Structure formats: C-alpha cells, structure tokens
Amino acid sequence: MRQTAPRTSVLFHVVDFNDGGIESSLIQWLRILDRSRFEITLSVMFASPPFISRFRALIPQDVKVEILVDRPWLNHFQSRRYARKLSKLGRVGRDVFNTLAVRPYVRKRIASLAKHHDVIVDFDMSLRRWASQFNVAWLGVNHFSFDARLGNRPRKARRLAQQYARYDAVVALNQHMADEANAMFGDGLRRLVVLPNAIDxxxxxxxxxxxxxxxxxxxxxxxxxxxxxxxxxxxxxxxxxxxxxxxxxxxxxxxxxxxxxxxxxxxxxxxxxxxxxxxxxxxxxxxxxxxxxxxxxxxxxxxxxxxxxxxxxxxxxxxxxxxxxxxxxxxxxxxxxxxxxxxxxxxxxxxxxxxxxxxxxxxxxxxxxxxxxxxxxxxxxGIEQSNRRFAECVADILAARHAHRSVKAPA
Incomplete structure (x- = not known):
C-alpha cells in the first residue's frame, strides 16, 4: 500500500498586523500553500486592533493561530501604544519592560512551538536574535530594499549581518533585492533565496x-x-x-x-x-x-x-x-x-x-x-508557481540541515 509522505510543519511568525503590504502578503501565503504538503501555524506576538477587527477573519480556518503575548499584564505598554497614549517616557518604560519581561516570555513560547515544527518562517525577521536556536530550520524574509534601508547605516548593517547569518536561509523577494544583499553581506549569509510574494x-x-x-x-x-x-x-x-x-x-x-x-x-x-x-x-x-x-x-x-x-x-x-x-x-x-x-x-x-x-x-x-x-x-x-518555489526552498534548507547533522555525527 502506498504511503503518503508526512507533511512539513511550518510556523509563520510576525510581530503584529497593521495595514501594510507585509500583512497582505502573509495572508496570501497562508491561503495558497498546498495543504497536502504543509501543515501551517501562525504565531503573532501582539494582537493588534487591525488583527482583531479585520485580519483574524481572513486567516484560513485550518491555520492554527498562537498569540504569543497572551497575558494582560504583558500587554500593558503595547495596548497603550495601539491607543496612541504612550508618552516619550512611556516608550522608554516599554523598551525596558520588553527587554526584562516580554522578550523572555516570547522566547519560551517560541521554544515550545519549535518542538512541533520543522521550519520557522520569520516573516518580518523580528526573531532574528534567536534564529538558529531550538533545533529547527529558520527562514528569514526581508521585505525591503537593503540599500534603501541600510545603505547609509553601516553600523546597523554590520549588526544585522551577524544576525542574518544565523538563518538557514534569508529570503529576498526579487533578484534586485538579492543582488543588494550579496553586495552588502557577501558570503556572510548561509543561503540567499529569491522567493517572490504569492497571490491567489x-x-x-x-x-x-x-x-x-x-x-x-x-x-x-x-x-x-x-x-x-x-x-x-x-x-x-x-x-x-x-x-x-x-x-x-x-x-x-x-x-x-x-x-x-x-x-x-x-x-x-x-x-x-x-x-x-x-x-x-x-x-x-x-x-x-x-x-x-x-x-x-x-x-x-x-x-x-x-x-x-x-x-x-x-x-x-x-x-x-x-x-x-x-x-x-x-x-x-x-x-x-x-x-x-x-x-x-x-x-x-x-x-x-x-x-x-x-x-x-x-x-x-x-x-x-x-x-x-x-x-x-x-x-x-499565482498558486502553482508559488507553491513550487516555496516547496523547493523548504526542501533545500531541510536537506542542508540533514547533511550538516550527518557530517557532524560520529562514525
């Protein structure tokens, strides 16, 4: 009897939902990915008002959704930010609070989710500090021109280069963006993949x-x-x-x-x-x-x-x-x-x-x-070509991880 190949479990992550192109492109990926190949979870750090009022209803029902910051006391500063009630002093307090309380809590949540997934797609690269951890493949997606964002900021570019190097692969949405990444980061990235946005x-x-x-x-x-x-x-x-x-x-x-x-x-x-x-x-x-x-x-x-x-x-x-x-x-x-x-x-x-x-x-x-x-x-x-590209990308990084483990394993 022919056995069906197990599905690859993929965790997409984003900080929150506002009204930009990143959110639209993420919804498209959640909709079009081939369910015979992939099992999908979405993790969202903060449940923003646009997420609650609009985007939650657009997420396919078979996609499991995890809100990472799920304790009211951890949402205090972020809720005030969404309500536009965060003062300059409040922003300082938020940054300290996030470092001491929110970030460790989110790290534990991600570590727990990683145990049940093959790949983490860090869709806004907000988890780059932890990329390469938790014994799971990491795919980081960049949505902007590297030159426009980092061309005049060499110190930030060097810092990000160290963090981007932790991903199994960094995704550029088009060849122009990939060329910018090659010029800026050289051989510092493990793998650079061109993976355009998808549409239904x-x-x-x-x-x-x-x-x-x-x-x-x-x-x-x-x-x-x-x-x-x-x-x-x-x-x-x-x-x-x-x-x-x-x-x-x-x-x-x-x-x-x-x-x-x-x-x-x-x-x-x-x-x-x-x-x-x-x-x-x-x-x-x-x-x-x-x-x-x-x-x-x-x-x-x-x-x-x-x-x-x-x-x-x-x-x-x-x-x-x-x-x-x-x-x-x-x-x-x-x-x-x-x-x-x-x-x-x-x-x-x-x-x-x-x-x-x-x-x-x-x-x-x-x-x-x-x-x-x-x-x-x-x-x-469209759906067919986008699924082919995504499946090839995931297969390549998982195969590379398997080969790396095989080389490191003792005879």
Missing part, C-alpha cells in the same frame, strides 16, 4: 465584487493609486504634479483616486489645492478591500522612491490593469517583467509620468494589450 488570482478577482468592496467616489473614469501616504517612500507629490500636467495640457476625463492614509494627508491635500486639481483628486483614506477600486480604474499608478515587492502591483496584474510605476528599487521592474507588463518611468519626474499616463488613458488599444500582458504576468506569482 481567483480570490483577488472575487474580492472586487464582495459586499465589503469599496466603490468609486466619482462617476467619471479614474486613475487609482493605492499606497500609504508616506512621502519619504511613496512620493505622491510627483504623482499630483504629473496629474496636474495631464489636466492642464490635455482634455482629460479621468479623475485621480488616492487610496491610503498617513501623516502626509493634509499636506498632500494642500498640494492638490495649490495645483488647482482638488476637485478632481479624491483622497478616500485606507480601504480594507480596495479591489473594486482597482478593478474598475482606467489604470493604476505607483510613484514610489523605493519599494520591496509591492503587493498592489501583483494585485493589479491579477485584475489585468494597465500599470504605470516608477522604476525604483527593488520591485516594479521585476514585477512588470522589464516593462513588458506595464510602463516604467523614472523616479521623481512628473513630466515623464504624465506622458505615460496620458498614453494609457488616450489609447484603448494600448490598454487592451497591457491588460493581456498583465494577466499573463500574474500567473508567475
């Missing part, structure tokens, strides 16, 4: 017609941007100037819908007013389900100065949207297949962005071709 294409398309999907704030056709209002990274100023140029130079029917919240919202609304486009630019804030807004847009635009591997571009591919994105480090060029699945424009150049957007909205034939290319490119990040 059918689920993404279905979410566009779900009851909770956001609807457009305007009846006119529109261009959509979905990004946190963080000008250090996302650069909506360039987008607003590009859109103003489109409006002033052409008869443009399309409005601009900006999805996202952040500290720069009031400033950006002021920029739109100064440029005379405030009536055509719609700031709709964060949307739990923006997929209908993406699906019905004329095009999606990303204006970032740097990225990791932006989930919004993957989701736009799944919807077959024409895309205009800055050619920033590290994600857009690879996601858009060197410009074959979207238009790449230079960082911080509104005139070039305006010309690209104008080409898209004015040329229906171009949009049709871009839609076909986007849908084809989305398959590269």
């Amino acid at each position: 294409i059918d689920a993404i398309n279905a979410s566009a017609s779900a009851p909770d999907a956001s609807t457009a704030p305007v009846a006119a056709p529109y261009i959509v941007s979905v990004a946190r209002l963080d000008e250090i990274q996302k650069d909506h100023r360039t987008l607003l100037h590009a859109y103003a140029k489109m409006v002033s130079s052409n008869a443009v029917a399309e409005h601009l819908v900006i999805v996202g919240n952040g500290a720069f919202r009031q400033e950006l609304e002021g920029v739109a007013a100064q440029l005379g486009i405030a009536q055509r630019v719609h700031f709709v804030g964060h949307q739990d389900n923006p997929h209908a807004l993406i699906a019905h847009a004329r095009a999606l635009v990303l204006s970032s100065r740097y990225e990791g591997m932006p989930m919004v571009l993957l989701e736009a591919l799944a919807h077959g949207k024409p895309i205009v994105a800055t050619d920033c480090p590290t994600g857009p060029r690879e996601i858009l297949d060197d410009g074959r699945a979207g238009i790449l424009v230079p960082i911080g150049e509104p005139d070039v962005m305006a010309d690209a957007l104008m080409r898209v909205v004015a040329d229906a034939g171009l949009r049709d071709a871009m839609t076909a290319n986007a849908l084809a490119r989305a398959q590269h990040y």
